[in-house]
Amino acid sequence: MPLIASVSGIRGVFGDGLDPAALVRYASAFGAWLRQQTEARPVVVVGRDGRVTGDVCARLVTATLQSAGCDVIDGGMATTPSVAMGVLKHTADGAVILSASHNPAEWNALKLLDRNGEFLGPDEGAEVLALADEGVSGQTVGYEDLGTYASDDLLPYHIEKILDLPFIDPAVIAAADFEVVVDGINSVGAFAIPAMLRALGVDDVEVLNADVTGLFAHNPEPLPAHITGITSRVAESGADLGIVVDPDADRLAFVEDGGRFFGEELTQVIAADFVLGKTPGAVGTNLSSSRAIEDVAAKHGQTVVRSAVGEIHVVRAMQKADAVIGGEGNGGVILPALHYGRDALVGVAIVLQHLAETGRSLSEIRDSYPAYAIAKHKVTLTEDLDADALLATLAARYEGRVSTVDGVKVDLDEGWAHVRKSNTEPILRVYTEAGTPEAADALAERFKRELLAG
Structure with a gap:
């Protein structure tokens, strides 16, 4: 399977496109790009989610960055937002996060952050990809200029800064005496979310899928069909709410009291x-x-x-x-x-x-809140499907009611439909919204038919 390079990172299936050579190639390119951005030796934070391949990928990436003349601060297993906060903590020049987010366990990825702890924009990302295409192995430094290596637990600083926000008061939260169930998806959320809850004064916490093995207990995308375990547990236990995260804990969904999915x-x-x-x-x-x-x-x-x-x-x-x-x-x-x-x-x-x-x-x-329902469908791209041509035909059909800023979004009286190429998978995403789940699904099926008819 080919690698997918986009604003969401460089991702692929480990051993089938994402191999050690690819990791070294893109980490080298990022190190070279960072050296172009600063006169001093770049400082890079590295973190990873709980995937089985995370440790070996991280060791390859940290060694490669050192070889490119970058000082590395290894955050080990850490949430994506904790790594971003680590950039700010260490006044670093960038970061590499090893996580394929909601993708299945066989996937992994390099997500690249700049000195502000933000993802690289399209222009910056293009520069890194160009360096990777050119080959930058010749820019490996000599032994006297190798980067240093240090480790740091990034979570305490992350939590500290959240508690410093003027509108967060743990005493008020503690007084509410919440009972919470967490789905840790066997990744970094299994320890990071409970730590956050403890810091907020929540003592009654039950964690499902709490072993950080990277062997996800269910499909890691936090959608209703995938999280029946926690919805059932919240209902059975009488908990006040459930908390669901994806493998790198940048996405968050809730389960209501009673076990109904609150919805991401x-x-x-x-x-x-x-x-x-x-x-x-x-x-x-x-x-x-x-x-x-x-x-x-x-x-x-x-x-x-x-x-x-x-x-x-x-x-x-x-x-x-x-x-x-x-x-x-x-x-x-x-x-x-x-x-x-x-x-x-x-x-x-x-x-x-x-x-x-x-x-x-x-x-x-x-x-x-007003009642809306979102349907999230997809169309798998094959060699005989020209995604750009299909989108252009769909846009022409709805001329006057369409936005083409990102794929094709059509606003209708009864809702909307947004069809676009995924940044992370070889698919077209078909998202729709209407007044009921049935209406949203019907709208999605309608647009998939119209898309393929084109």
Whole structure:
């Protein structure tokens, strides 16, 4: 399987495209790019999720970066947002995160961050890929200029900075006496989320899939069909809520009291509801996110800016609009007051603070929001399918009601449909939203038929 290089990183199946030579090639290119950005010796933070291949990949990458003349700070197993915070802690020049996010266990990836702890933009990413294509092995330094190696646990600093936020008060959260169930997906969320909860004063925590083996207990994408274990457990135990993360803990979803899936689409909505009540300002999100974000922003008299899908695109739109909160409908919460990146840990803190201050349950808050349903379908790309041609035909069919900023998004009276090429898999994503799950699924099936008919 070929590697997939995009704004979401360089990812592939380990042993089938993503092999030691590829890891060395791209890590060398990133090291060379960092050396072009600074006169001093670059400092690079490296972290990984709990995947089986993570350790061997990390050892290859850290050694390669040292060989390229970079000083390495190895965060070991760490959440993606913890690595981003590690860049800020160490005033580093960049970072490499070894995680394929929601992809299955056989996948891994290199995600590249800049000196701000943000993902490389398209231009910067293109420069790194060009260096990889040119071959940079000749730029390996001599023995006297090899980079140094040190290790650091990045989680305590990450949690400390969340607790320093002016609107997070562990005493208020502790007084609410929450009972919480966590699905750790056998990766870094299994230790990072409980640590965050303990710091917030939550003592009654049950962790499912708590062994950090990288052997995921279920499909790692936090969708309803994949998380029946935690929804059942929340219902059985009478817990106040359940917390679900993906393997690198940048995406966050909740399970309501009673066991109903709160939905990753509503994660950024409830976070925005809380933050806008404390700090007025714009909200940033992507084209595939629910219309519910506009409803919540309007409630607080604020506006929403939308971008192409991809964390860095949302971040750039947020920076341009000086947004105070943002994220993506896949469960991403981005709080600029902490850092510009999706962060499940800060999302947990925000939502628990909101619940504690309002005295309302997740189910009560869910019922107060307008009812929308998102359907997430896909079309697998094969050699006989020309994705660009299919998208162009679809756009022409809906001329006047379409955005082509990122694939094709069609706004309809009954909802919307967004069809785009994935940044992470060889598929076309077909996302739709309507008033009910049945209507959203029907809309997705309709657009898949129209897409393939083209």
